[in-house]
Amino acid sequence: MTNQKKPAPWRARSILLMTISLLFPSTSLQAAQTLTLLTWEEYLSEAVIERWQAETGVEIRQVYFDSGDKRDEILAKPDHQIDVALTELISATRFGARGLLQPLDAPDLAELHNTAPRWRDSCGPYSVPYLWGTLGIAYRSDRIEQAPRSWADLLKPARPDEPHIIMTEDHEDILAGPLILLGHSINSAHTDELKAAFELLKAQSEAVLTYEYVITALRSRRHLDRADMALAYSGDQQVLNEVEGVQGEPWRYVVPEEGTLLWVDCLSVPSIARDKALAYRFLRFLNRPDIAALNAAELGVATPNTAAQALLPAEVRQDRTIYPAEEVLARSQVYETRPLEATQTRRRIISALINAHDAR
Structure with missing residues (x-):
């Protein structure tokens, strides 16, 4: 039998938010609608998934990869059925130049105003910052x-x-x-x-x-x-x-x-995504300060969203394994x-x- 880990304070708050979402689910549940996300394993908070599904009625199906090469193999397939993919600058630039990724227009992603140019520039025109x-x-x-x-x-x-x-x-x-x-x-x-x-x-x-x-x-x-x-x-x-x-x-x-x-993970929308409007909605959702803060705290990873960072508990903002000192x-x-x-x-x-x- 394993020892159960005591939730950290910010995890306890996340669990509470997830519980509320389960008690009061969205009345517009559309079980047949699914968004497929290509990502690393354990790289999207369960609490965030619950919030998304409660608010939209759309399920998230996660497809995992273990390396950039494996991800690229999937995105290169003509029938991969991925709606949103975790990428980075090099892969996003190459796939975008081949017409395999959508250019992501800032007017459709107004929530990005909370993200500093340093992080936006690290993802390029075919993706938006996710975590760093x-x-x-x-x-x-x-x-x-x-x-x-x-x-x-x-x-x-x-x-x-x-x-x-x-x-x-x-x-x-x-x-x-x-x-x-x-x-x-x-x-x-x-x-x-x-x-x-x-x-x-x-x-x-x-x-x-x-x-x-x-x-x-x-x-x-x-x-x-x-x-x-x-x-x-x-x-x-x-x-x-x-x-x-x-x-x-x-x-x-x-x-x-x-x-x-210093890595910056980004999110991209494939050109063959089945529902681009839904993919954009998901990106806007992840960039909401409350959702970005919840996701970053749950995962123990840094968010590029300045407004979200301000919402984090002090012990998270001051954790040097998450937010390194400037000399690092x-x-x-x-x-x-x-x-x-x-x-x-x-x-x-x-x-x-x-x-x-x-x-x-």
Whole structure:
């Protein structure tokens, strides 16, 4: 039997809101109408889902992906039936240029006035900001004597021959740490720099349990006894503690001292979406300050919505794993568009890494 986690104050308020929604559902329930969302697992608050369904009568069907490559494979299909997709600047720009995503017009999304230009510019014309955060290291504080501080702690582990680390198969994010540790830009298109990053990952591979998104890997229950460190995103530690259900919330998160990736997740509407008006309504709903605040607090992730941030409890706004200090942000890098050939090189790197790992 697992230990039940005591809800944090903002979670308790969220549970209350969800309960009210269930007690007083919308009278215009239209069970047949569904909005399909392509997203990461555990990346939309259950309380927000309940609020949406109570207000609109529209159900949300979530389709999960574990990496940007898997998402792109789905969006490239001519009959995917996705209404709203989680994207980022590079993928949204490429798919938009191919006519596969709708340009998102500001007049139809008036709620975006609460989002600073910094975040809107990070998503481009084919998507709108959803959440933002950092890439870093999640670790079991009850199994590791000294908290990791550097990317070297993950990439050059003290136990190099003992599988205990979870990485990812995302061809972008898996290379960010090695490139930063080597002093290069995360946007590098230089073959020599990418090869050096690959060599770091290859040397680390003996200590890697799996190349999966850490939440997916641990939810499968396959690596619970051995995993004590992982490449992760800010907020993941909260879900990992819930997945494991262990007492004391041992999973913690740190941004390496060398700096990191500052990521911005966006939402896009495919050109073949069945009901674009409904998709726009969903985007407006998520950008309402009360909904954006509820979602961010539940997930433990930063919101780009300034009005929503002001509604958050002080302990959330002051949590440096969610809202890093300015000096951390100053050392962080963001993804930029790059030649397709450089992206293909990155994909070949991760493919070779995973194939070699699986062959052992």
